[in-house]
Amino acid sequence: QKEVEQNSGPLSVPEGAIASLNCTYSDRGSQSFFWYRQYSGKSPELIMFIYSNGDKEDGRFTAQLNKASQYVSLLIRDSQPSDSATYLCAVRSTGGYQKVTFGTGTKLQVIP
């Protein structure tokens, strides 16, 4: 079982719709969760991080965490063509220097 799993996509949504990106992780003790956006040919850019169960909102982005189900998601409201990118989920482990493991990413396509 991979430590951090994401559906590779592509996930296609029409402009203005809600895009829902999902990530599951295997380390039950994980404490911190990150979403990065990566445009083609560019480096990952931090969008949001979440530590506690529940929702965290920042503009059009909402991160949702359910530790019991070992599941974290990213919702993008009012999706725009400029949101088309690969979204990477990253999970920080507990103990030591808290290694961060990345998923393979979900490619999102927003159709005008």
Added chain:
Amino acid sequence: EAGVAQSPRYKIIEKRQSVAFWCNPISGHATLYWYQQILGQGPKLLIQFQNNGVVDDSQLPKDRFSAERLKGVDSTLKIQPAKLEDSAVYLCASSFDYDRAQYFGPGTRLLVL
């Protein structure tokens, strides 16, 4: 605040040659990371420094890869000799401390022929 700087941005070498990458983290960031990202995959941690000490190099191919962070600021990653499968983007990231969010540099795209 300046971001993470990396150079060179692109490098093409032949197999068995050596190559070195440089990274300058965000000022004041204690933790520095080198990742390898192969096309279609997520970044894979190669090595993590806390100040000038190595805290995780479990996925670094030590027979050919080496890295250092002298004085706890800049870092270099070296590959010697390079193999075809080393073709990838090498990303440097830094964070204020090991439990804080990471910020990435622009990356170095390496092609080994």
